[in-house]
Amino acid sequence: MKLTFWSTKTKERRATVLAGLILLQGLCALFFIGDVVEDFRLDGHLDDPHLLLESVAAVALVGGVAFLMLELRGLLSRMSDMQTGLDIASGHLAEVIETFFDEWKLTAAERDVAIMILKGLDNDTIAQMRKTAAGTVRAQATSVYAKSATDGRAQFISLFMEELMAGKMGPVDAEVAHATGQNDDSLPPGHPHSSKS
Amino acid sequence: MVDIAKQSSGRTSARDIAVWDPLIRLIHWTLALTILLNGAFIEAESEMHEWIGYIALSLVGVRLIWGLIGPKHARFAAFPPSPARVSRHIKAMLRGDQTIHLSHNPLGALMTYNIWLTVIAIGVTGYMMTTLTFFGIDWVEEAHETIFGWLLFSIALHIAGVAFDTWRSGVNLVRAMVSGRKNIPQGREVE
Numbered sequence A: 001m002k003l004t005f006w007s008t009k010t011k012e013r014r015a016t017v018l019a020g021l022i023l024l025q026g027l028c029a030l031f032f033i034g035d036v037v038e039d040f041r042l043d044g045h046l047d048d049p050h051l052l053l054e055s056v057a058a059v060a061l062v063g064g065v066a067f068l069m070l071e072l073r074g075l076l077s078r079m080s081d082m083q084t085g086l087d088i089a090s091g092h093l094a095e096v097i098e099t100f101f102d103e104w105k106l107t108a109a110e111r112d113v114a115i116m117i118l119k120g121l122d123n124d125t126i127a128q129m130r131k132t133a134a135g136t137v138r139a140q141a142t143s144v145y146a147k148s149a150t151d152g153r154a155q156f157i158s159l160f161m162e163e164l165m166a167g168k169m170g171p172v173d174a175e176v177a178h179a180t181g182q183n184d185d186s187l188p189p190g191h192p193h194s195s196k197s
Numbered sequence B: 001m002v003d004i005a006k007q008s009s010g011r012t013s014a015r016d017i018a019v020w021d022p023l024i025r026l027i028h029w030t031l032a033l034t035i036l037l038n039g040a041f042i043e044a045e046s047e048m049h050e051w052i053g054y055i056a057l058s059l060v061g062v063r064l065i066w067g068l069i070g071p072k073h074a075r076f077a078a079f080p081p082s083p084a085r086v087s088r089h090i091k092a093m094l095r096g097d098q099t100i101h102l103s104h105n106p107l108g109a110l111m112t113y114n115i116w117l118t119v120i121a122i123g124v125t126g127y128m129m130t131t132l133t134f135f136g137i138d139w140v141e142e143a144h145e146t147i148f149g150w151l152l153f154s155i156a157l158h159i160a161g162v163a164f165d166t167w168r169s170g171v172n173l174v175r176a177m178v179s180g181r182k183n184i185p186q187g188r189e190v191e
Helices: A002-043 A049-104 A108-118 A123-130 A134-147 A153-165 A171-183 B002-007 B022-041 B047-069 B083-095 B106-130 B138-169 B173-179
Strands: B016-018 B181-183
Touching (some): A002 A049, A002 B022, A002 B047, A049 B016, A049 B022, A049 B047, A108 A134, A108 A153, A134 A153, B022 B138, B022 B173, B047 B106, B083 B106, B138 B173
């Protein structure tokens, strides 16, 4: 995730630089075109080498601007594709997490604590953020582990890691998990997906 | 899901949508700067005034090309100047429909075209004043100034429109033109 984020930033910078270049080159192109037009109006010859060179420069600049614009459009569309992918991934992960929490019948407070655990906060920090005693958070965390049939923080987090790495983040999977989990009480409580994997 | 998406205080929530690419933003603010400079600070008879005018013209020129070949939200097709869309938009607003337009909303689109045309008209009349044929001819100079007055009026209306739509839709449009992203409030339709 971190790596992708970094490269998104780089791409954004690249896009900004490209945009700046397009504007600068556009201005230069206009300058040369204006100069060519002006010179031509003054002496009316197109065969003058100076004028010829200027015309070539103008054409090259216009071509360059057009090329950079296409390049920028390509870059932007790659960026938006990537963003869509990320959104889908994080959206689906959120769905999976929600499904799991529903399965385990976590209370609202336990959900908050569970999410903060997933985000890597320790019990003391969670207690501070929720303005409760550390003991309360410990009890809630223990209850979360018990309901999810895990033996602690590491295993609890790895439940979701497994989900990520298995690439099972599709909404269909989540729905199937939800349905099977509700209809089949014989499933082990810890893993809503265990019937599928 | 909604809860978790909200709580994952991440870099961009799923509802932060990139709409204005860097080229559009650069053009927008540079154009604003050229208008400000030429309108308020630079001596009207000076060569600097002419150069800044040419820069403004080429900014609009680049934007018009970008409107043909640019990405989705930058294209004219995303915000066609259509009275039918405007009247539908106004009716929707009166109904209290809070659909959010990712590109310009139909009224904003009209203002966009208006400002481009106005800047072009000012540039052209300004250029005419530098040519021998039209130098010192009254109606050209008057047109240049009258159209500039229209531009000022349009900009005032443009800013009022941005303020109004920011209030109505809850999307901070100024922020969108700086960062390029529109922050769409929870559970709102986009178009």
